[in-house]
Amino acid sequence: RAKANGGNRCQFYNHHLDREAVERIELRNALYQALPNQEFELHYQPQVSVHDARITCVEALIRWHHPDKGTVAPDCFIPLAEESGLIKEIGSWVLDTACQQLKTWRQAGLDLRVAVNLSAAQLDDMAFYQQVKECLERYELQPRHLELELTESILMRHVDHSIRLLNKLDQLGVHLSIDDFGTGYSSLSYLKRLPLDTLKIDRSFVRDLCTDQDDAVICRTIISMANNLKLSVTAEGVERAEQLHKLAEFGCDLYQGYLFSRPLPASDITRLYREYTPPENEHYTI
Numbered sequence: 001r002a003k004a005n006g007g008n009r010c011q012f013y014n015h016h017l018d019r020e021a022v023e024r025i026e027l028r029n030a031l032y033q034a035l036p037n038q039e040f041e042l043h044y045q046p047q048v049s050v051h052d053a054r055i056t057c058v059e060a061l062i063r064w065h066h067p068d069k070g071t072v073a074p075d076c077f078i079p080l081a082e083e084s085g086l087i088k089e090i091g092s093w094v095l096d097t098a099c100q101q102l103k104t105w106r107q108a109g110l111d112l113r114v115a116v117n118l119s120a121a122q123l124d125d126m127a128f129y130q131q132v133k134e135c136l137e138r139y140e141l142q143p144r145h146l147e148l149e150l151t152e153s154i155l156m157r158h159v160d161h162s163i164r165l166l167n168k169l170d171q172l173g174v175h176l177s178i179d180d181f182g183t184g185y186s187s188l189s190y191l192k193r194l195p196l197d198t199l200k201i202d203r204s205f206v207r208d209l210c211t212d213q214d215d216a217v218i219c220r221t222i223i224s225m226a227n228n229l230k231l232s233v234t235a236e237g238v239e240r241a242e243q244l245h246k247l248a249e250f251g252c253d254l255y256q257g258y259l260f261s262r263p264l265p266a267s268d269i270t271r272l273y274r275e276y277t278p279p280e281n282e283h284y285t286i
């Protein structure tokens with residue numbers, strides 16, 4: 001088989017770049033089988049209110065359980081899925097699976113919103129709007145319980161189209177956010193023109209927030225801008241209590257990161273939500 005030959009040749013050459021290229025081709029081939037073989041799973045990471053410490057939302061993060069390689073991280077295979085055009089199908093699976101899970105949670109009395117990450121290709125036409133609408137109807141969900149995360153680069157690809165699509169999604173009532181905020185090149189004037197609900201501060205600014213003065217200024221500025229634009233603001237990648245205290249002081253609304261919880265399978269989220277009691281407010285005051 002071609003795949004086996006490729007693998008042997010790679011060993012024979014013993015060349016770093018060749019090996020990487022072969023690895024990528026193998027991964028990409030395996031990716032075609034991943035949906036039919038049901039190798040994908042969604043994990044969910046809590047987003048917690050800085051104000052009252054309640055679990056407000058969970059972000060769906062895709063995991064690929066590769067038959068030989070174990071779990072492959074999305075940063076490794078989402079770009080391949082985008083290149084090969086598989087991302088639309090995978091993205092539809094993610095949306096449907098997250099909505100189905102959300103229905104299960106809400107029926108069980110968990111007051112959660114679910115956030116789903118999007119890739120550029122999913123938004124290329126208005127069909128995406130129809131897809132979201134049908135998904136919400138299929139699972140009898142309130143639109144505001146579904147959040148869609150877009151990056152600046154996705155929005156800036158086709159600005160006019162993005163504005164039209166986002167306006168329709170906003171009229172439907174879904175929650176719209178910008179992911180990895182601060183790493184892209186969106187102009188601030190577009191921020192005002194887009195019907196956004198939330199900015200998510202990229203975790204690269206949060207990491208050294210307590211030691212790097214520049215990062216502290218960036219976080220504080222994004223938070224105060226969001227507050228002024230009446231947008232909610234979420235900090236990603238919060239790993240330590242000191243970071244949370246600073247973010248609270250700056251007026252951040254939600255936080256997400258290993259400090260509270262890693263991304264977990266759905267059943268673990270159910271258990272965590274039920275067993276969790278928000279701590280008293282003094283934990284959150286500075």
Ligand code: C2E
Nearest residue numbers: 061062073074075078094117118119237238239256257258
């Ligand atoms: P993202 O949307 O910015 O997701 C946050 C990433 O940060 C996740 O990585 C999460 O596990 C990680 N993270 C959370 N808390 C912490 C922390 O305290 N410290 C550190 N160091 N990392 C933290 P993950 O799950 O590997 O996902 C990586 C990226 O892959 C996501 O970044 C998103 O852009 C993309 N992705 C994930 N799932 C999907 C999906 O279903 N569709 C699409 N299109 N992209 C996805």
Ligand code: MG
Nearest residue numbers: 059117149179
């Ligand atoms: Mg995200």
Ligand code: MG
Nearest residue numbers: 170174195197
């Ligand atoms: Mg809205």
Ligand code: MG
Nearest residue numbers: 179180202236
């Ligand atoms: Mg992010």
